[in-house]
Amino acid sequence: MVRLAVDGLIASGAVHLVVVVVPAELVDAASALLSSTSLTGDSMPPVPVRVVVGGAERTDSVRAGIAAAPDAGYYLVHDAARALTPPTLIARVAAELQAGRPAVVPALPVVDTVKSVDAAGAVTGTPDRALLRAIQTPQGFDADLLRRAYATDLAATDDAGLVERLGATVHTVAGDPLAFKITTPLDLTLAEAVLARRRDAPADATASLESAGTPEAASADTTTQLATADSLPGGDSAQLSRSADRSEVAK
Numbered sequence: 412m413v414r415l416a417v418d419g420l421i422a423s424g425a426v427h428l429v430v431v432v433v434p435a436e437l438v439d440a441a442s443a444l445l446s447s448t449s450l451t452g453d454s455m456p457p458v459p460v461r462v463v464v465g466g467a468e469r470t471d472s473v474r475a476g477i478a479a480a481p482d483a484g485y486y487l488v489h490d491a492a493r494a495l496t497p498p499t500l501i502a503r504v505a506a507e508l509q510a511g512r513p514a515v516v517p518a519l520p521v522v523d524t525v526k527s528v529d530a531a532g533a534v535t536g537t538p539d540r541a542l543l544r545a546i547q548t549p550q551g552f553d554a555d556l557l558r559r560a561y562a563t564d565l566a567a568t569d570d571a572g573l574v575e576r577l578g579a580t581v582h583t584v585a586g587d588p589l590a591f592k593i594t595t596p597l598d599l600t601l602a603e604a605v606l607a608r609r610r611d612a613p614a615d616a617t618a619s620l621e622s623a624g625t626p627e628a629a630s631a632d633t634t635t636q637l638a639t640a641d642s643l644p645g646g647d648s649a650q651l652s653r654s655a656d657r658s659e660v661a662k
């Protein structure tokens with residue numbers, strides 16, 4: 412999953428450096444796994460991949476990743492668990508940063524009705540589904556903004572949550588069903604099916620899967636969608652890829 416996630420970031424053409432954050436005991440294995448990953452198309456320079464040690468919480472790991480790329484102009488924070496994220500989605504997030512957005516996240520409409528509950532499990536409310544979005548990665552940020560967010564002691568389940576607490580506006584772009592988080596055994600079965608189908612019919616596998624979610628996803632997009640993968644201006648952009656260190660990931 413880490414390898415696929417890093418390959419996707421590089422294939423987007425939008426990154427200059429990838430920092431992979433892993434538990435200490437997996438540094439050697441990750442380094443070996445990724446040693447031949449700094450590959451790009453014929454006309455592009457290779458993208459270096461650095462492996463660094465993370466921390467106990469998501470925020471500790473992202474903080475370590477930021478420290479490993481101190482000169483970046485932009486950061487894309489990505490989950491290795493979203494290993495099948497299409498490079499076009501990564502490029503879409505990067506393009507919005509390039510266009511001047513300080514914080515950009517991929518979003519999909521929510522298909523289930525969502526309820527809040529109290530500690531006893533009793534329903535306390537039903538938020539309007541039309542106003543909800545499921546948020547994916549990579550999440551893109553102006554580097555100074557993300558560094559400021561990480562200079563605080565705030566906690567959140569995603570990086571955009573930290574940036575929101577600073578009062579910054581976070582913009583959404585259309586997410587992609589293929590950027591789903593591979594967390595449960597069922598997710599893994601789906602991921603394997605996607606990869607098998609890609610091997611058997613590379614051209615139409617992704618297209619048909621993407622089209623299943625695209626019209627609704629497009630309606631969630633509050634910004635212009637660009638499908639090109641231009642490099643970001645003004646110095647390095649860095650990718651922080653979370654390690655697949657979740658205990659619930661199926662082995």
Ligand SMILES: C[C@](O)(CO)[C@H](O)COP(=O)(O)O
Pocket residue numbers: 469490545546547548568569570592
């Ligand atoms: C960042 C994220 O993928 C957005 O949906 C999600 O919050 C990550 O959660 P995790 O518990 O760290 O996997």
